[in-house]
Amino acid sequence: MKITTDYLTFERDKGAQRANYGIPSSAYLHIPFCRRRCYYCDFPVFVVGDRKNGDNSGTIVQYVEVLGQEIQKTPNKGSALNTVFFGGGTPSLLSVKQLTTILETLDSQFGIAAEAEISIEIDPGTFTLEQLRGYVAAGVNRVSLGSQAFQDELLQACGRSHSVADIFASVEIIRAAGIVNFSLDLISGLPHQTASEWEASLRSAVAISPTHLSSYDLIIEPVTAFGRYFQAGEQPLPADETAAQMYRLAREILTDSGYEHYEISNYARPGYQCRHNRVYWENRPYYGLGMGAASYVDGVRWTRPRKTQEYYEWVRSISPMDSQDDADSTIKQNLPLSENEVLLETLMLGLRLAEGLSLSELADKFGQKTVEKIWQSLQPYSRQGWVEIVAFDGAIPDGIASLHTTLNQGELLPLSGNLRLSDPEGFLFSNTILATLFNKLEENITLLRSGAQGQSA
Numbered sequence: 001m002k003i004t005t006d007y008l009t010f011e012r013d014k015g016a017q018r019a020n021y022g023i024p025s026s027a028y029l030h031i032p033f034c035r036r037r038c039y040y041c042d043f044p045v046f047v048v049g050d051r052k053n054g055d056n057s058g059t060i061v062q063y064v065e066v067l068g069q070e071i072q073k074t075p076n077k078g079s080a081l082n083t084v085f086f087g088g089g090t091p092s093l094l095s096v097k098q099l100t101t102i103l104e105t106l107d108s109q110f111g112i113a114a115e116a117e118i119s120i121e122i123d124p125g126t127f128t129l130e131q132l133r134g135y136v137a138a139g140v141n142r143v144s145l146g147s148q149a150f151q152d153e154l155l156q157a158c159g160r161s162h163s164v165a166d167i168f169a170s171v172e173i174i175r176a177a178g179i180v181n182f183s184l185d186l187i188s189g190l191p192h193q194t195a196s197e198w199e200a201s202l203r204s205a206v207a208i209s210p211t212h213l214s215s216y217d218l219i220i221e222p223v224t225a226f227g228r229y230f231q232a233g234e235q236p237l238p239a240d241e242t243a244a245q246m247y248r249l250a251r252e253i254l255t256d257s258g259y260e261h262y263e264i265s266n267y268a269r270p271g272y273q274c275r276h277n278r279v280y281w282e283n284r285p286y287y288g289l290g291m292g293a294a295s296y297v298d299g300v301r302w303t304r305p306r307k308t309q310e311y312y313e314w315v316r317s318i319s320p321m322d323s324q325d326d327a328d329s330t331i332k333q334n335l336p337l338s339e340n341e342v343l344l345e346t347l348m349l350g351l352r353l354a355e356g357l358s359l360s361e362l363a364d365k366f367g368q369k370t371v372e373k374i375w376q377s378l379q380p381y382s383r384q385g386w387v388e389i390v391a392f393d394g395a396i397p398d399g400i401a402s403l404h405t406t407l408n409q410g411e412l413l414p415l416s417g418n419l420r421l422s423d424p425e426g427f428l429f430s431n432t433i434l435a436t437l438f439n440k441l442e443e444n445i446t447l448l449r450s451g452a453q454g455q456s457a
Helices: 058-073 096-109 129-138 152-157 166-177 194-209 226-230 240-258 274-279 308-317 339-350 357-366 367-378 379-383 430-456
Strands: 003-005 009-011 026-031 081-088 112-120 144-149 182-186 212-219 262-263 264-269 288-290 293-298 300-303 388-391 419-422
Touching: 026 096, 026 274, 058 096, 058 288, 058 308, 081 274, 096 112, 096 129, 112 274, 129 166, 144 357, 182 194, 194 240, 212 240, 226 388, 240 262, 264 419, 274 339, 293 339, 339 357, 339 430, 357 367, 357 419, 367 430, 379 388, 379 430
Parallel strands: 026 081, 026 288, 081 112, 112 144, 144 182, 182 212
Antiparallel strands: 003 009, 212 264, 262 264, 288 293, 293 300, 388 419
């Protein structure tokens, strides 16, 4: 049956259920408290100062109580949680008792699978060995350490509250607590950062030998301190080509050191990819809980209030088991995503992954003609070597030739491979590639609409 949406035409029978509805089995919890706000941060956070934590801050105590209320009021869709992620903010400002209470509330409301990945972001200098052991006893089995750089002057320039010595001390605590699965975060393209400093940070991180590394390029957001101080592409920020070389250098050093480059900004030892973040990149549903957190449930994406008191008022106003429907005017409610929106999100997120997207699965969801239009739109980048179709049977084999095929009239695109961006150049120019792809799809939308109007006339 032919289904026409507001945007694209898809040739498949979707039945009564939209793509990617599914049952959430992952939960993100936003812990918004920080000792200070980093100069690049635009997340919803609440600064409590250098001496406050979950043991002595009434503000944190109140937040944990309200977060627990939201969890209890959130409908259980019927699946135990396979991943839980505490992000922020600085979740390591929570006391052991507070984190334990949150996990117990989650388990009571949704159930937490025995083999669940339970991750928490921690900042150097914000936790003790006793505290981390308490987290582990509560169920945490993965931590992400916000290192960012291995030069004190760069850390200070970013507004970080820790030193390089704190990073190394924190790693020793992580190891002493018996946590094997831990990640380090690094940021490239910082003000005044040189290529040699970036290389030194990468090599310091490799010497620590975490199971996972995230390497992010600085993004200047207008509402941040950096957004007020600097203009993207202008000094003292590295030039675009320098930033690109930093990206290539990270890929070279980390892959040579045995890390898999499995996502644009993420590297892992075999078996240690972040299971929770793959939920986002595979465009699967998840619960988002806490101030400013975003959910993707029942085909709807929506975000909670970003300000503390507004979030508290919203949680108190909703009825138990009905939090999706009772959002007041502080939350922008959306209709379920259209087929076209699901397609665009699937492309935008899935092409971040090294394996890319299965052509056969894309065709099953959106129709072969749509997949062929996507491939036709990407031909210029295929010829440049930025986009490729590869044979794929569970791993990315070396030396597989890309298909650079321009389809002739009536010719079908083979659907036995995966569509992906090349590494590193395709990843580097992913924004350009996706912008072109989306524009081409919009052109197709216009043609479809024009055709429909002509037929109705």
